[in-house]
Amino acid sequence: MEYVAFDDAETYEPDEGWQRRALAGSDQFTFEWFEKPPGHSSPMHDHENEQVCVCLQGELTVHTEDESVTLSENDSVHLASWESHRVENASDERAVGLDVFAPGRGFDFWTDRE
Template sequence: MEIIGTDSDPTEALDGVRLALLAGGEAMNVQQFAIDPGASVPAHSHPHEQAGYLVEGTLTFVLDDEERELGPGDSYVIPGGESHGAENRGDETVRGIDVFNPPRENPDWAE
């Protein structure tokens, strides 16, 4: 068993968007994220299935033809290959957890 502590340093993937690996294995990984007010993740897709949980703040997911607003305690699943983006339109930092299968370490939207 490999144990990775939650003290891993966050990476600023985009201006106002930070990611930190919490645990990673061969079939999946768990990341925490923080998205500052006014920050966003552009529309993108990836082959990884993504499941997540919001701990604080309100996050607007922008899908192909709709928007969904999620708050603390909400969870979501995004199938691999589905286009999605996210925006923090609120006034507090959004914090949450994402699980990716297979593991996703370096998002292409961060390059």
Template sequence: MEIVDHDAIDRTEAVDGVHLSQGAAGDDTSVQEFFIEPGAEVPEHSHHHEQAGVVTQGTLTFVIDGVEHLVHAGDSYNIPGDEPHAAYNDGDVPVEGYDIFSPPRTNPDWQD
């Protein structure tokens, strides 16, 4: 069993206003925490990992194939691997939540 102490995790500003941190990782999945400031955007990107997540605070808008999908606090979502997607926070509060990646995403580009 691996336990990653939340207070010991380094948060990285991947793009302006988008803060990510790497959590626990196993053979088949990994956990990532996100904190997205009001007005911040995650540019369109894709990765081979399947991405499932939950928003714990705020509302995050995903854009997939030009269609906006609102994910509110308490909602969960799943994005297939290799699916181009973007996201933004146009609310007044930070958006917080967690993503689970499979296979594990233990060395994401944003850590560089």
């Protein structure tokens, strides 16, 4: 068993107010808790990992090249490997979500970007 206390989890802040925490996971899958400040959007990107994004608080809009969907609390969306996307908090309130990646990945996806 691998226990990860939320307050002790590895953290990363790609942009001011956009915080990510690495929760328990493995090479096969990882869980990343995140919060997005009002008006923030990740850049359009893709990756080898399949991804499920779950909205835990507020609203998150997930944009792909072909469509957009707004997630409310407890809604989720699946993104296929290499599907270009970005996640936006278009509201005036903080949004919180959970990303699940398979296979698992680390924060180096963001830190090693040009």
